[in-house]
Amino acid sequence: MKLPQFIQRRSNALILLLIYIFLSSILAYIYVIDDGYFRFSYFLIILSTTFCLFLFVHILIKSRHHFGVFIGTLVLFLLLSEVSYLIYFGEVISEGVLNSITETNTYEAFSMLKLVLCVTVPALIVTIGILFIYKKFITVKFRPILPLTCYLAIAAIFLSAGTLVQNDTHEEYKLKSLILRKFYPAVLGNVAYLGATYLSTDVYADTSEIEVFNDAVILPPQNLNDDLVVLIMGESSLVSRYSAYGYPKPTTPLMAEIFNQKNGGCIINNSHSSASMTRDSIPMSLSFSIPESNDNLFNNKSIIEMAKYNNYKTYWLASYRQYIEGTANAKFGFIARKSDVLDFTDKDHDVNLSELLERYLKKDNAPKKFIFLHLRGSHQPYSDGYDEIDKQALPDAENYDLTIHHTDRAVKAIYDVINKYSRNYTIIYTSDHGEIVNLGHGLSKGIDQFLIPFMFISTNNQFDCQFIESFRSSNGYLSGLMNKYILSNLLGYQIDQFILDKEKNNDRILLPGNQNVLFLDFLKLNKQP
Structure with a gap:
């Protein structure tokens, strides 16, 4: 005997939600452990933002608008690239790696192309496969109100934490994006940190002479x-x-x-x-x-x-x-x-x-x-x-x-x-x-x-x-x-x-x-x- 259609839809939705929670839990645990030790409150925050990210990707991919599908596919590809990096190197992407992406010359960028392909090609293949499955077989749709509310609530925490950070005149953008990255480590935090790193490079453009010697230096020189x-x-x-x-x-x-x-x-x-x-x-x-x-x-x-x-x-x-x-x-x-x-x-x-x-x-x-x-x-x-x-x-x-x-x-x-x-x-x-x-x-x-x-x-x-x-x-x-x-x-x-x-x-x-x-x-x- 067939289940009523609305019950079947709810069952499918529940299964998908459980899958997203399970995947989010794995990623959240990895992100938290990467900090050196497990903190349950921090785990819950990362679990929430990562789970919302999965929901956003789902909503966008199932959107009737091509632009929404494009954004959802791009976010999915970036997320899978981070997972691919994690599998390849055995660790999450660090701030140092993100800094180096924006602070490299053309040769070094091309010299790392093989390594980049090792990470991004598997991610691209899986992205295409998931996109095909969602378009052909997944009919469940979610409303954006739940993930949006959760994202905004955690963003409020981020903004209040950001006000406690003393501004460093040299790396103000990076300090605030670093806090964002702690709360939203999957995709959003890394993209924000990359943008902040790019905006921060202008502090290195000054070629004027610095007048002050370090306290360790004894003058005059011999x-x-x-x-x-x-x-x-x-x-x-x-x-x-x-x-x-x-x-x-x-x-x-x-x-x-x-x-x-x-x-x-x-x-x-x-x-x-x-x-x-x-x-x-x-x-x-x-x-x-x-x-x-x-x-x-x-x-x-x-x-x-x-x-x-x-x-x-x-x-x-x-x-x-x-x-x-x-x-x-x-x-x-x-x-x-x-x-x-x-x-x-x-x-x-x-x-x-x-x-x-x-x-x-x-x-x-x-x-x-x-x-x-x-x-x-x-x-x-x-x-x-x-x-x-x-x-x-x-x-x-x-x-x-x-x-x-x-x-x-x-x-x-x-x-x-x-x-x-x-x-x-x-x-x-x-x-x-x-x-x-x-x-x-x-x-x-x-x-x-x-x-x-x-x-x-x-x-x-x-x-x-x-x-x-x-x-x-x-x-x-x-x-x-x-x-x-x-x-x-x-x-x-x-x-x-x-x-x-x-x-x-x-x-x-x-x-x-x-x-x-x-x-x-x-x-x-x-x-x-």
Whole structure:
């Protein structure tokens, strides 16, 4: 016997509602746990907003208006893309990843296309499948009053919470959208945060000189004999893949020779980056920005400006794949644009960066120079980071190891140019962050994305291996947060010892979700068996 039609419709509606509640519960639980611990009240809020999102998608897809169907399909695709990202990486999309989407150059955007397709293509296929099912087989319709009322009620909570947040003149939009993202993590929060990030990049456009020195800096600076200080910044470089650190394949024979102690060099063990993303780590190396706040980026002189104050001519030279365009790469571009010279190679590989360096050293007779060299390094896709010479040298090596070998050749070429034009120099080679090989970086888990090389050589006897070791934390690690202090000394500045010791022994890192944690705590949680 057939059930009356209205009872059957109500039964179908109830089944759909239960399905939506079940799916919302799973997502809400994941979002809440991603914060580190379970809070039932927060779970209920996320459950409510996510459940409303499912209802909105249903209502829009079943709409008679094409525009409504289009919006519903788009929201469904974005939601499924977030789910696909969660399945692929094992975690929800972080603020750091969203920041990087709006702060990237054209090359990096295209270089990540394969990864983007791995996330979006499955989402698109499932979206089309769901759309077909809903159009052909689902007849249930819901009224928008329930989800709309719930959304507005939670929005009122959001607005009241937003008024309690003190406005940061540099990132006001992002602070408020961050609260929105906490309450509406599915689609709406991420889209709002992306928009806020895009609107916030104008704070990085100011190239006027900052007058104030950080409190740690002791004035006046000294006039040192070094006429050339060079920081070579690698990219996505995992220290355990360096033969100079014990890796069995000969990936870095040239750097092992250059930075050998017999030459007065240092190959420093147990070094880690301050963050797992370029946009965060480079500012914390070249300014007094810290994991807790970006305020010092805007309020204190950067290393570039400090070098200029002490009569160093400053250069920012980089692979064209690290090109800074407009507000792209905005956060570290804010520092780069303060340089006297900002230039990029016009050739594919890092080994050609030495030619750009030689061009400037050959024609420029400035007595003192500070040069920042930014490599393309081992950024994905790895197949773009090496050439035939690397393949011939290591015929059986995987792509990532070949990128390390190419970096080895690039550093050697740079070193040879420096030796050709200078007899008084100091060189640091390190990396902005490490890499979880074949997965990437900027993830909330995985220690490999923080473990980096640090190599040093100086013709100035004042700056030896013990000088670098003096910046090591009591936990046994040298942090990327120390780069700014090391460079300050190399450029003639003394640092307040009390402030330095406090920073040195408070060894923390910035995670992509904008949380800062002690490095040893993160190491213990992510230690490989």
